[in-house]
Amino acid sequence: QVEICGLENSLIPAWPVCVADQRYLERQDGERGDALRQHIWTHSSPCLQGRYAEQPICVFTDTNFADGRGISLITTPQRARYLASKPAFTRPETVRGINQDLNRTVPAKYEMRHIPGKGMGLIATSHIRRGDLIMANTASLMIDYRAFNELSKHEYTSLQAAAVSHLPSFHADRLLALSAHVTDTSHLAREELIEKIAATNSFDIDPDEDDPDQHYSFFVLFPEIARMNHDCRPNAEYRYEGGGGGRGGRGGRGAGSLAQSVRAARDIAPGEEITLSYIDPLLPGGRAARVDRLRRNWGFACACPLCSLDRARSEESDRRIAQIAEIKDELAVWPGDDGDDDDDDNHDGGNEEEDEEGGGKGGTAGRPSSPPLRGRTGKTGKACPAMAELLVALYEMERLWGLMHEAYMLAALEYNGAGDPWTAVKYARLALEWGIPMLGEADEDLEDMRELASDPQRHWSWRRRRAEPK
Numbered sequence: 001q002v003e004i005c006g007l008e009n010s011l012i013p014a015w016p017v018c019v020a021d022q023r024y025l026e027r028q029d030g031e032r033g034d035a036l037r038q039h040i041w042t043h044s045s046p047c048l049q050g051r052y053a054e055q056p057i058c059v060f061t062d063t064n065f066a067d068g069r070g071i072s073l074i075t076t077p078q079r080a081r082y083l084a085s086k087p088a089f090t091r092p093e094t095v096r097g098i099n100q101d102l103n104r105t106v107p108a109k110y111e112m113r114h115i116p117g118k119g120m121g122l123i124a125t126s127h128i129r130r131g132d133l134i135m136a137n138t139a140s141l142m143i144d145y146r147a148f149n150e151l152s153k154h155e156y157t158s159l160q161a162a163a164v165s166h167l168p169s170f171h172a173d174r175l176l177a178l179s180a181h182v183t184d185t186s187h188l189a190r191e192e193l194i195e196k197i198a199a200t201n202s203f204d205i206d207p208d209e210d211d212p213d214q215h216y217s218f219f220v221l222f223p224e225i226a227r228m229n230h231d232c233r234p235n236a237e238y239r240y241e242g243g244g245g246g247r248g249g250r251g252g253r254g255a256g257s258l259a260q261s262v263r264a265a266r267d268i269a270p271g272e273e274i275t276l277s278y279i280d281p282l283l284p285g286g287r288a289a290r291v292d293r294l295r296r297n298w299g300f301a302c303a304c305p306l307c308s309l310d311r312a313r314s315e316e317s318d319r320r321i322a323q324i325a326e327i328k329d330e331l332a333v334w335p336g337d338d339g340d341d342d343d344d345d346n347h348d349g350g351n352e353e354e355d356e357e358g359g360g361k362g363g364t365a366g367r368p369s370s371p372p373l374r375g376r377t378g379k380t381g382k383a384c385p386a387m388a389e390l391l392v393a394l395y396e397m398e399r400l401w402g403l404m405h406e407a408y409m410l411a412a413l414e415y416n417g418a419g420d421p422w423t424a425v426k427y428a429r430l431a432l433e434w435g436i437p438m439l440g441e442a443d444e445d446l447e448d449m450r451e452l453a454s455d456p457q458r459h460w461s462w463r464r465r466r467a468e469p470k
């Protein structure tokens with residue numbers, strides 16, 4: 001199975017070997033070749049190599065993936081091997097039935113309709129309860145950010161076009177029908193059209209903890225989820241379950257299914273549009289920053305209910321967002337294990353590890369994970385249960401339903417830190433109740449809440465605030 005190498009009209013020479021021949025890739029592979037040897041790609045070309053790059057970037061397609069839905073990866077052979085070792089590939093039952101829209105065994109809770117001013121969107125057709133699964137999809141196209149860094153635009157758009165063409169035709173057609181954010185696409189070359197579709201509809205997905213390439217995220221297309229429009233206070237939340245290892249939360253721990261799920265962040269009534277937030281709902285800078293980010297990355301003027309508030313109420317919301325950030329900063333700091341308040345002892349970096357959201361290609365997501373609960377150690381100040389209560393109230397006022405677990409977690413820790421186990425357990429249980437659908441059962445922070453709820457006195461936070469100088 002040797003394919004024609006290189007791309008027509010490519011400006012650079014194609015990767016010199018440029019074969020779809022599994023034997024070539026095996027030879028390159030050395031001792032880490034097991035996963036690849038077991039995995040037979042339907043296509044593993046074309047391949048292109050950047051001038052200073054160590055490895056080529058190829059298109060890897062498996063048309064049998066997920067009951068014949070198919071998947072195309074644009075990445076290095078090394079990373080393709082890593083992905084092929086995920087349960088989604090090695091144990092097909094992991095993804096059997098995930099794509100409910102193709103093999104529907106339960107009626108859909110939504111239908112796609114034209115929404116004035118937004119193009120298409122999804123409308124709930126039945127009552128959806130908070131936490132309910134709305135839909136889940138395996139990835140269609142996973143593009144390694146390396147491709148954007150190491151190849152020219154002409155080169156990576158050629159790979160994208162090949163990646164779509166290799167998919168089963170019903171799947172490729174679904175991708176090609178997505179919004180390209182321009183009304184007239186007739187003048188666009190196929191490469192340009194696919195590039196615009198990818199830019200309008202993809203999600204940024206962080207590498208898993210065991211991914212050999214920690215420096216580059218993936219730009220991932222889930223074509224059915226991509227039909228959901230943006231709202232700054234959405235009624236649904238998405239979660240990537242593709243991981244299988246790594247920190248809980250977005251892009252982290254999961255079933256290794258390379259799938260994204262969407263769940264209701266609050267009850268949704270029939271007739272309501274199902275929405276996601278494309279950006280961090282707590283983006284510093286309030287309305288002006290949100291509107292600017294959405295216009296720059298997705299080209300629309302946000303007219304969601306929050307962005308349409310009158311000036312006075314919008315400024316109040318902005319002040320609440322700023323206050324939430326200040327309080328989270330205060331609550332994240334805990335005295336060190338040895339009782340000191342030395343700033344050097346940084347457990348896991350506080351919020352410093354948050355992504356710079358919206359960077360790079362500007363796809364949906366790239367939103368920061370929840371802050372690590374233990375936060376950082378250092379000089380502590382005003383943190384106390386009343387401050388955590390205010391945080392919970394601010395989240396409610398801001399209608400941050402998909403993030404309520406964050407406020408409950410921080411409140412549980414503050415009460416426990418102050419030595420009030422009953423209120424601590426109440427909030428830990430609320431964090432679990434609201435957090436499980438959003439983060440998944442295996443999330444590390446939720447595990448921490450389970451420990452707190454079952455034995456507050458043995459939890460790391462127990463009376464930890466009481467030693468602090470105020």
Ligand SMILES: C[S@@+](CC[C@H](N)C(=O)[O-])C[C@H]1O[C@@H](n2cnc3c(N)ncnc32)[C@H](O)[C@@H]1O
Nearest residue numbers: 118119120179181201226227228229230298300
């Ligand atoms: C991921 S797509 C969402 C589905 C899209 N409406 C469709 O027809 O397939 C993103 C694009 O939808 C439109 N869109 C999403 N949310 C919107 C909103 N709140 N207001 C206006 N347009 C929106 C913008 O054109 C944006 O670039």
